[in-house]
Amino acid sequence: MIKLHYHPISTYSHRVLIAAAEKGIELDLSVVDVLNKQQKTEEYQQINPYCRIPAIEDGNFVLYESTTILQYLEEKYPNNPLMPESVQERALTNMHIRLCDQEFTNHVIYILKQIAFLPKDQWDLSGIKQAKELINSHLDKLSKEVDSQEFIVGNQFTLADICYATFVPYLKVMGITAPDELAPWIKNITGRESVKSVLPPNVK
Numbered sequence: 001m002i003k004l005h006y007h008p009i010s011t012y013s014h015r016v017l018i019a020a021a022e023k024g025i026e027l028d029l030s031v032v033d034v035l036n037k038q039q040k041t042e043e044y045q046q047i048n049p050y051c052r053i054p055a056i057e058d059g060n061f062v063l064y065e066s067t068t069i070l071q072y073l074e075e076k077y078p079n080n081p082l083m084p085e086s087v088q089e090r091a092l093t094n095m096h097i098r099l100c101d102q103e104f105t106n107h108v109i110y111i112l113k114q115i116a117f118l119p120k121d122q123w124d125l126s127g128i129k130q131a132k133e134l135i136n137s138h139l140d141k142l143s144k145e146v147d148s149q150e151f152i153v154g155n156q157f158t159l160a161d162i163c164y165a166t167f168v169p170y171l172k173v174m175g176i177t178a179p180d181e182l183a184p185w186i187k188n189i190t191g192r193e194s195v196k197s198v199l200p201p202n203v204k
Contacts, residue, residue: 002073003028003057005047010034011105012066013054014166014198019070019159021194023080067097070159082159092153096160100167103138107131108167111174135176143179150188157192165189169203 004020004027006013020027032038032053039051048055048064055064056072063069074082084090110131114123146152152160168186171178178186189195 001026001028003030005030005032005044005055005057006053007032007034009200010053011109011166011170012052015066015162016054016056016069016073017198018162018165018192018194019073019082021197022082022157022162022192023073023077025073025077067101067159067163070097070162074159082157082162084153084156084158089153089156093158093160096152097163099138100160100163103141104135104164105167107135107138108170108174112170115173132174132176135171135174139176139178139182143181146182146185148181148184150184152185157189161185161189165192165195166198169199173203 002025004013004016006016006029008031017027019025032044034053038044039048039053045051047057047062050064052064054066054069055062056069058072058076063072070082083093108131111128114128142152149155151157152164168178169190190199
């Protein structure tokens with residue numbers, strides 16, 4: 001059984017939990033107490049030298065980057081596929097996975113860390129403003145590509161949708177309104193049982 005090192009509040013860990021639920025994979029869950037910096041202990045650094053979660057151990061094999069873990073699960077457990085069959089749609093899915101983290105989640109995390117862990121008088125307001133502008137710019141671009149589709153690539157729930165699914169619900173927390181064209185897609189991905197099962201109550 002694959003062992004998942006994670007924390008219940010970790011959005012990147014949620015990605016792995018969603019994929020496992022969609023594919024019917026049972027995981028051996030191991031909580032890393034990131035709030036008390038357990039990820040920085042020598043013991044955990046033997047698993048992930050970058051001191052982050054999630055990480056997985058599959059026997060002696062270790063991975064510690066969320067999108068790579070998703071792709072590993074997809075290849076090892078091909079049933080209930082989360083990647084399209086066609087070469088072009090697979091390429092599009094991989095593109096959106098990368099764009100999600102490059103253009104979206106990095107900025108979301110920047111804002112959420114301050115909202116969640118710092119008193120308001122310590123927030124970097126100019127940095128938050130810039131991050132919101134970059135998020136809005138990305139959502140505008142994404143809305144033209146999704147354009148009221150059921151999912152981000154065609155009509156199949158894919159790894160790309162999973163990568164967005166645990167971050168999109170925090171738009172309201174950050175005071176950001178997604179373009180109307182994205183509403184059907186957002187409803188479809190956040191309404192899945194696999195996603196609802198991992199989202200914190202305050203963002204469902």
